[in-house]
Amino acid sequence: MDAPRWLDEREDRAWRGYRRMRRLLDLELARDLTQDSGLSEPDYDVLSDLSESPEGRLRLRDLADRMLWSRSRLSHHLTRMQQRGLVTRQECPDDARGSIVALTPAGREAIEAAAPGHLAAVRRNLIDLLTPAEIEALGALTHRVVDHLAGQQPRPRHEPAA
Amino acid sequence: MDAPRWLDEREDRAWRGYRRMRRLLDLELARDLTQDSGLSEPDYDVLSDLSESPEGRLRLRDLADRMLWSRSRLSHHLTRMQQRGLVTRQECPDDARGSIVALTPAGREAIEAAAPGHLAAVRRNLIDLLTPAEIEALGALTHRVVDHLAGQQPRPRHEPAA
DNA sequence: GGTGATTCGATGACATGTCAACGATCCGGG
């Protein structure tokens, strides 16, 4: 670890570019989104995942896993969204600990109103700037990295090495 | 805007992969970093940019611009880092409003201790998983998107269309 | 050289995210 293989010029260019794109794209998409729909990106993601589920309902645990959020974060965020009338919580029939998150009509309206504009922004600022080969490459490379990362031990909290 | 061109299968795969990678990579890198250096990613970025500057000093404004952070955010963050002895603030000789941020010896030690491990993590979880062609493509595509985004009006607050 | 608009950085109020608890419930082995 004391003589690390440094990044060569191309690797450095890719890494810096990635981080910069990440930041700028986020700022732009978030700005567009809130400006013309009043939703934040986290709001959008929650509503989007719910709307893709049967009947617009998901168990909190499953939604959190799908979004790669902690349950705590999701619970806090749902409380805020619930106060705005975008989602509701329902009892889970087969597990009394559980909680079902469901889209309200207002929530469905909100995501359906926001989606076209958001999609257009994603196209305008990313997808339509890429060649078909780059889109293919981006799909391949990101999935490879995701598989690599997902294959690790999920919670090595702070144990020696059981 | 009412009949948006939806994402086709490949575009969707790239877009979802990107977002998922983004999240997982962030979690992993942040976890590794704090675990073996006690620094957060924002800490690391601040120290890294400072250490790449002559004498480890930068004007707050310039550091903020370089990092794509708001001055407010940077100011708050520096206050915390200053309390931990990683950076100091100095007067700006040629502009009395200004503030110069400088690496302390402890700050330089911290970044130099953290860098090899962080670099190794970046390699392990991203760079070394990619083919040379993918690295090249990632560099090209991210820079194109960055140029596109940077070329926009920086602050179209909420004006009609001057 | 005045002077009005702008830039700079700090600050306080608030929104959001993280982390470590907790009570409740579920599960599996006797």
Add this chain to the structure above:
DNA sequence: CCCGGATCGTTGACATGTCATCGAATCACC
């Protein structure tokens, strides 16, 4: 059954980020 350990979701304390605003200083322009 029942009991110990796991999971589920919530909560409160705290860390971090955003936004509007401020006072000081600078700049542009005449």
